[in-house]
Amino acid sequence: MSISGLLWQLFAIVLALALAPLLTGWVNQCRAWLQNRSAPPLLLPYYMLHKLFLKDVVLAHGASPIFRFAPFAVFGCMLLACAIIPVLSTDLPFAPAADTIALVGVFGLARIFISLAAMDVGTSFGTLGGRREMLVGFLAEPALLMVIFTLAMIAQSTSVATIVETLAHREFVIYPSLAFAGIAFTFVSFAENARVPVDNPATHLELTMIHEAMILEYSGRHLALIEWAASLKLYAYSCLGLALFFPWGIAQGDSFLGLLVAIPMLVAKLAIGGVLLALIETLNAKVRIFRAPEFLGTAFLFAVLGLLVRLLLESRV
Amino acid sequence: MPDLLPIDLLLIAACAWLAIGFAGIFAPRNLRFISKILFPLGAFVAVLAGLTSLTFLGGATETAVLLIGLPDLPFHLRLDNLSAVFVLLLGFASAGISVFAAGYFRQGEGAAPGLMCLQYHVFLASMLLVLLADDAYAFMVAWEGMALSSFFLVTTQHRQAEIRRAGYLYLLIAHVGAIGILLSFGVMTAGSGDYSFAGMRAQALPPFWGSAAFLLALFGFGAKAGLLPVHVWLPEAHPAAPSPVSAMMSGVMLKTAIYGLLRVSFDLVGTSIWWWGVVAMVVGLATAVFGVLYSTVQSDMKRLLAYSSIENIGLLAVALGLTLIFHAYRMEALAALAMTALLYHCLAHAGFKSLLFLCTGSVLHATKERSLGKLGGLIHRMPWVAWLALAGVIASAGLPPLSGFVSEWLLLQAFLFSPGLPHSWLNMIVPVAAAVVALVAALAGFAMVKFYGIVFLGQMREPALKEAHDAGPWERAGLLWLAALTLALGVLPSTVIGFIDAATTQLLGTGLADQVREHGWWMLAPISAERASYQPLVFLVTIVIAGLVGRALVRRLYHGRGRRSAAWDCGYVFQGPRAQDTAEGFSQPIRRIFEPMFRMERHFPTIRDEQPYYSVKVEDHFWHWLYLPLARLTNAVSALVTRLQGGRIAIYLLYSFLTLIVLLLVARP
Numbered sequence: 001m002s003i004s005g006l007l008w009q010l011f012a013i014v015l016a017l018a019l020a021p022l023l024t025g026w027v028n029q030c031r032a033w034l035q036n037r038s039a040p041p042l043l044l045p046y047y048m049l050h051k052l053f054l055k056d057v058v059l060a061h062g063a064s065p066i067f068r069f070a071p072f073a074v075f076g077c078m079l080l081a082c083a084i085i086p087v088l089s090t091d092l093p094f095a096p097a098a099d100t101i102a103l104v105g106v107f108g109l110a111r112i113f114i115s116l117a118a119m120d121v122g123t124s125f126g127t128l129g130g131r132r133e134m135l136v137g138f139l140a141e142p143a144l145l146m147v148i149f150t151l152a153m154i155a156q157s158t159s160v161a162t163i164v165e166t167l168a169h170r171e172f173v174i175y176p177s178l179a180f181a182g183i184a185f186t187f188v189s190f191a192e193n194a195r196v197p198v199d200n201p202a203t204h205l206e207l208t209m210i211h212e213a214m215i216l217e218y219s220g221r222h223l224a225l226i227e228w229a230a231s232l233k234l235y236a237y238s239c240l241g242l243a244l245f246f247p248w249g250i251a252q253g254d255s256f257l258g259l260l261v262a263i264p265m266l267v268a269k270l271a272i273g274g275v276l277l278a279l280i281e282t283l284n285a286k287v288r289i290f291r292a293p294e295f296l297g298t299a300f301l302f303a304v305l306g307l308l309v310r311l312l313l314e315s316r317v
Numbered sequence: 318m319p320d321l322l323p324i325d326l327l328l329i330a331a332c333a334w335l336a337i338g339f340a341g342i343f344a345p346r347n348l349r350f351i352s353k354i355l356f357p358l359g360a361f362v363a364v365l366a367g368l369t370s371l372t373f374l375g376g377a378t379e380t381a382v383l384l385i386g387l388p389d390l391p392f393h394l395r396l397d398n399l400s401a402v403f404v405l406l407l408g409f410a411s412a413g414i415s416v417f418a419a420g421y422f423r424q425g426e427g428a429a430p431g432l433m434c435l436q437y438h439v440f441l442a443s444m445l446l447v448l449l450a451d452d453a454y455a456f457m458v459a460w461e462g463m464a465l466s467s468f469f470l471v472t473t474q475h476r477q478a479e480i481r482r483a484g485y486l487y488l489l490i491a492h493v494g495a496i497g498i499l500l501s502f503g504v505m506t507a508g509s510g511d512y513s514f515a516g517m518r519a520q521a522l523p524p525f526w527g528s529a530a531f532l533l534a535l536f537g538f539g540a541k542a543g544l545l546p547v548h549v550w551l552p553e554a555h556p557a558a559p560s561p562v563s564a565m566m567s568g569v570m571l572k573t574a575i576y577g578l579l580r581v582s583f584d585l586v587g588t589s590i591w592w593w594g595v596v597a598m599v600v601g602l603a604t605a606v607f608g609v610l611y612s613t614v615q616s617d618m619k620r621l622l623a624y625s626s627i628e629n630i631g632l633l634a635v636a637l638g639l640t641l642i643f644h645a646y647r648m649e650a651l652a653a654l655a656m657t658a659l660l661y662h663c664l665a666h667a668g669f670k671s672l673l674f675l676c677t678g679s680v681l682h683a684t685k686e687r688s689l690g691k692l693g694g695l696i697h698r699m700p701w702v703a704w705l706a707l708a709g710v711i712a713s714a715g716l717p718p719l720s721g722f723v724s725e726w727l728l729l730q731a732f733l734f735s736p737g738l739p740h741s742w743l744n745m746i747v748p749v750a751a752a753v754v755a756l757v758a759a760l761a762g763f764a765m766v767k768f769y770g771i772v773f774l775g776q777m778r779e780p781a782l783k784e785a786h787d788a789g790p791w792e793r794a795g796l797l798w799l800a801a802l803t804l805a806l807g808v809l810p811s812t813v814i815g816f817i818d819a820a821t822t823q824l825l826g827t828g829l830a831d832q833v834r835e836h837g838w839w840m841l842a843p844i845s846a847e848r849a850s851y852q853p854l855v856f857l858v859t860i861v862i863a864g865l866v867g868r869a870l871v872r873r874l875y876h877g878r879g880r881r882s883a884a885w886d887c888g889y890v891f892q893g894p895r896a897q898d899t900a901e902g903f904s905q906p907i908r909r910i911f912e913p914m915f916r917m918e919r920h921f922p923t924i925r926d927e928q929p930y931y932s933v934k935v936e937d938h939f940w941h942w943l944y945l946p947l948a949r950l951t952n953a954v955s956a957l958v959t960r961l962q963g964g965r966i967a968i969y970l971l972y973s974f975l976t977l978i979v980l981l982l983v984a985r986p
Contacts, residue, residue, distance in 0.1 A: 053871060057879035062776055064696045066707075072864035079863040080856065096846060097855040098717070101729055105717040106856075108762060112714060115766050119898075122694065122775030123886035127898035134766050135906045138759035145729070145755040149748065152733050158849040217885055220878075221871050293910050300752070307748050312741075 021045035030278035057220035070117035129213030146303030168247035180306030187299035338438030345431025360415035367408025420791025494540025560678025568671035594641030601634025662724035689900035720806035
């Protein structure tokens with residue numbers, strides 16, 4: 001660990017905080033264009049955050065301290081997740097703090113807090129949202145872990161930085177198992193980020209929503225933090241996917257030049273990723289909640305298939 | 318004065334517990350004396366026992382022979398590192414439980430306090446002796462002492478028929494299991510007639526008899542631990558017992574069965590065959606999936622936790638199976654990793670499950686209610702219990718940075734290293750097992766959110782809950798102790814592994830301590846930092862700092878204003894407590910997705926009903942597929958036997974006469 005490494009680590013965190021709402025705004029803009037609507041401004045998420053921070057918090061009478069505590073815990077979890085994932089460089093002082101399995105744990109912790117907060121006020125929609133979130137969670141988590149297992153077996157390590165280094169900076173090998181893992185990861189990240197076809201971020205139709213149902217009672221700065229955390233989650237998942245499946249451009253050491261190249265690479269990759277996300281969301285319809293198990297079951301099967309392909313075909317090579 | 322060895326100290330601890338127990342008999346109705354003096358004294362002894370084994374760990378094996386027992390087989394006792402790890406668990410977990418119990422037992426609930434005190438401390442002492450026993454006889458005596466004392470504790474409120482039934486079932490399965498253990502010991506003596514464990518170690522069993530001993534032990538100890546299909550007593554007995562007893566049974570007693578399995582399969586049998594591991598793993602996976610699915614659909618908070626214990630025991634069996642597989646192929650470094658996960662999970666589960674059971678005890682006292690459908694919103698009335706329960710819930714859901722995650726992480730790491738097994742079929746099965754473990758861990762989160770959300774959050778489902786009071790000082794102290802253990806096990810994994818590694822090294826010849834120590838106390842990297850690492854403290858501190866800095870910044874840049882108002886809920890007006898999810902409603906997705914796993918009786922309301930109601934009752938398939946047919950068979954056989962009973966003395970004399978003649982014919986010189 002060096003001072004410059006620490007500085008770059010801090011820079012990566014600040015970059016995550018700054019870029020995450022922009023990514024959300026970009027996806028929303030692309031989706032609006034694809035759906036023939038006039039697009040909202042790119043910076044709308046920032047205006048929203050600013051507006052929400054200005055507003056007073058209105059707490060329900062039945063809200064307990066957990067309700068007020070949860071937004072900060074969720075925000076902290078997502079920030080940690082962004083700090084672990086190698087966005088610009090694989091030389092992260094924070095990387096040894098948590099490997100990929102612990103990363104899944106961070107997302108799990110955030111999910112528990114937000115579900116508990118949703119159940120806290122004791123409204124019908126809150127508990128409904130909490131229950132559905134946990135449903136999606138327990139279906140998505142094993143699939144995500146299986147994807148990670150496949151990658152960990154290729155890299156012989158569960159550390160995110162080592163996986164990325166193995167995939168990006170050693171001799172180029174095509175792994176068929178990565179294709180399966182990539183599909184499964186895409187499915188999982190759609191579900192985890194409350195996107196179509198599992199959830200719809202644009203809807204406020206009570207009976208179909210998951211994420212929005214959970215945060216109905218939030219307002220003011222609490223809501224701002226949760227929204228920010230949600231964009232951080234999308235950013236974290238996008239960066240994780242990019243780092244795992246398209247790792248080119250991520251710097252290996254903390255050389256200034258490598259990092260200077262990494263930043264525009266990251267922005268470009270995120271921009272393309274955002275277009276694809278909007279495209280997939282536009283082409284699909286939201287499914288009924290009880291079709292979500294099928295969707296995520298497919299993801300799980302793909303992930304297991306990837307693992308078996310890895311074990312049966314590639315380990316002989 | 319001669320130096321007291323740790324084993325002597327532990328024997329003194331056992332005697333002290335017995336003495337404390339019998340002291341209760343002299344003043345059976347004096348609640349103050351018993352709860353404020355005897356139980357804290359018992360907790361003190363427990364802490365001493367825990368500290369003794371902590372100082373012992375890593376030391377040389379000690380033995381002792383007591384002059385009681387059979388004429389030619391006195392009690393052999395032995396303290397080695399494996400025992401010491403479990404004594405540590407017993408001491409530290411029961412200390413918290415005893416302190417809690419000091420504030421828990423009240424006048425007029427079931428048996429007299431003095432009797433409870435006796436049973437409770439005999440239970441503790443016999444668990445300690447189980448861990449120290451070094452011959453089959455002493456082991457079985459202590460084992461039976463444990464079963465009987467806990468039976469009486471379970472049936473404290475024996476005036477309720479349902480509790481008597483639960484106790485009977487517990488006793489029955491405990492004894493069926495004991496037969497399995499006894500037979501396993503019999504096989505391991507290999508006809509030498511030497512029932513000491515040293516004698517069993519000396520025998521080299523052929524594979525067939527070795528397998529027989531292992532399978533019998535798996536059945537016998539499995540019956541105590543709650544492995545499928547001999548798990549049925551667990552969800553009945555745990556809710557029936559008073560909460561400190563449930564905590565003790567779930568947190569500590571189940572681990573003695575795991576101790577027995579480890580003792581037999583790595584120490585006494587002496588050989589190991591790869592398919593033993595597969596059997597243990599498959600049984601463990603089935604148990605874990607079954608346990609977690611059933612725990613998500615329960616409507617009784619203690620039953621929910623009991624099924625969650627079944628799940629955890631299943632995970633322990635999976636870890637045992639993985640260890641056995643690696644051990645059979647002499648991949649000792651990996652076996653050490655899996656065994657560390659196993660021992661770590663024993664400690665973690667003892668902490669968080671005791672904590673959760675004790676929390677249900679406080680809730681039960683405060684509300685007189687065990688059914689989830691009549692609880693809710695208790696965080697407003699019982700903040701201490703609620704916040705401490707949150708620690709248990711997060712640990713139980715296997716989430717960082719608390720204790721449950723560390724063992725899960727180690728177990729998944731062990732799974733990840735499995736490629737390289739010289740058996741392609743195993744190589745394929747093992748990752749699929751890892752997938753199931755991942756599913757179980759995720760489902761455990763669902764069950765825990767249900768438990769916590771419905772008991773402590775939301776609106777109060779009954780008006781009477783407004784009268785609920787928080788736990789008293791003794792109860793709080795016990796809960797705090799266990800929550801602190803859960804946190805310590807979560808953030809100091811390297812230190813803990815440094816202690817328990819002695820047991821791994823003893824059983825497998827190699828451990829993790831060297832690699833773990835290399836990286837300092839704050840970082841867990843069981844193989845190398847390149848491969849995998851986890852720094853729970855950094856993890857915790859980062860989240861806390863990020864949260865706090867976020868809060869400070871928001872308040873500084875903007876403001877911290879807020880006000881209270883009615884809940885929004887999309888403008889929906891009818892926001893009474895009945896509009897929240899019930900326990901049944903919350904688990905509806907699980908019942909729907911995993912429908913074939915449950916035996917359900919449901920009644921749906923129709924529009925024509927005068928008084929529409931909805932009800933769902935979930936039952937265990939095993940009752941109907943296994944236990945009821947078995948019971949019918951037993952009854953039928955018994956009916957045949959009754960024909961022998963004519964009721965006339967002449968017929969009985971005839972039986973004796975015939976027996977005598979047959980014996981004379983057979984036993985002719």
